[in-house]
Amino acid sequence: MTIIVTGGAGFIGGNFIHYMLKKHPDYRIVCLDCLTYAGNMDTLAPVMDNPNFRFCKVDITDRAEVYKVFMEEKPDMVVNFAAESHVDRSIEEPAVFLQTNILGTSVMMDACRRYGIKRYHQVSTDEVYGDLPLDRPDLFFTEETPIHTSSPYSASKASADLLVLAYHRTFGLPVSISRCSNNYGPYHFPEKLIPLMIANALNDKPLPVYGKGENVRDWLYVEDHCKAIDLIIHNGREGEVYNVGGHNEMKNIDIVKLIIKELGKSEDLIQFVADRRGHDLRYAIDPTKIHNELGWEPETKFADGIKKTIKWYLDNREWWEKIISGEYKDYYKRMYNAR
Ligand code: NAD
Ligand code: TYD
Secondary structure (H helix, E strand, O other): OEEEEEOOOOHHHHHHHHHHHHHOOOOEEEEEEOOOOOOOHHHHHHHOOOOOEEEEEOOOOOHHHHHHHHHHHOOOEEEEOOOOOOHHHHHHOOHHHHHHHHHHHHHHHHHHHHHOOOEEEEEEEHHHHOOEOOOOOOOOEOOOOOOOOOOHHHHHHHHHHHHHHHHHHHHOOOEEEEEEOOEEOOOOOOOOHHHHHHHHHHOOOOEEEEOOOOOEEEOEEHHHHHHHHHHHHHHOOOOEEEEEOOOOEEEHHHHHHHHHHHOOOOHHHEEEEOOOOOOOOEOOEOOHHHHHHHOOOOOOOHHHHHHHHHHHHHHOHHHHHHHHOOOHHHHHHHHHOOO
């Protein structure tokens, strides 16, 4: 079995590669990643010597390069993680989101059509459903919830999902889609809430909370997401969408306070800053379908997962300190200084 994994030098793709090489030691994994600011070869360092692993520095929008890898590797499956993934950056500069997230997806699927494939899996997000009101805790996203996006990021991911379903209907491409809630865990780029707060707290820097910190996200430990994708590509039905989430809703401010407590820091570090434009209020997944059809359920409880994650950032300072000392500095200034 040969699987092409795009975006494997990023957070979830990297965790997926580590997970798959352990779980299926006889599989060949070929990673395609063009190493944007979010791609990091340090994340893949532990597997670079594995004879069943190959890294190709390829942009998924580069048709010729993508086709070349397909000709060489004759993959059985593709799991497409490659994307621009940060909502705040999509508000700053939407164009690259359309390029990678939509056009890149179409190039990957064209390659699958041309060279043949057993499964093309699209890693999508619960953000395609828009948001839920804060005062209706009885409401959840199901696979039937209408697409209703808020940010250029989520609109680009929703467009890709529509294209994936269109390739299934029109060309009979064997596709599946997973729509997961917010992930956290090792190798998470420190522009996102949890790693940013851990890194800033460790450096005694202000912790920028958007608005009042009342927005709710549904957090899932990254390995549980990897397990869900592994199940879907092997046993999930073609042409289907599967929501992935562990019923773990938390307000941003409560997460920030928990990180402060775990690190023994002071809540005085919290700094309320201007809200994100179009900020989604609440995400909450109903994972009944994947549970009933594939027996998936989350294994890591948030209380344990957040401790493991914090420990990973303490034990792997070099990984994230290298990031925050580079071009990230300019990003941070742009995003937070005048906020
Ligand atoms: P990330 O930003 O950490 O990593 C993205 C990776 O894709 C990077 O390695 C980057 O170099 C690569 N990439 C970007 N553009 C590329 C291109 N044109 N060609 C080749 N490689 C390219 O993202 P992540 O958080 O790991 O998210 C992975 C996927 O999961 C995305 O599709 C995202 O929409 C989805 N998702 C993320 C979350 C989350 O909480 N982070 C939740 C649900 C779904
Ligand atoms: P983020 O990690 O960017 O994920 P997403 O927007 O895709 O859910 O943000 C998670 C939540 O945390 C979101 O409500 C925005 C908020 N947030 C802050 O309050 N401060 C920050 O510095 C960041 C990056 C996010």
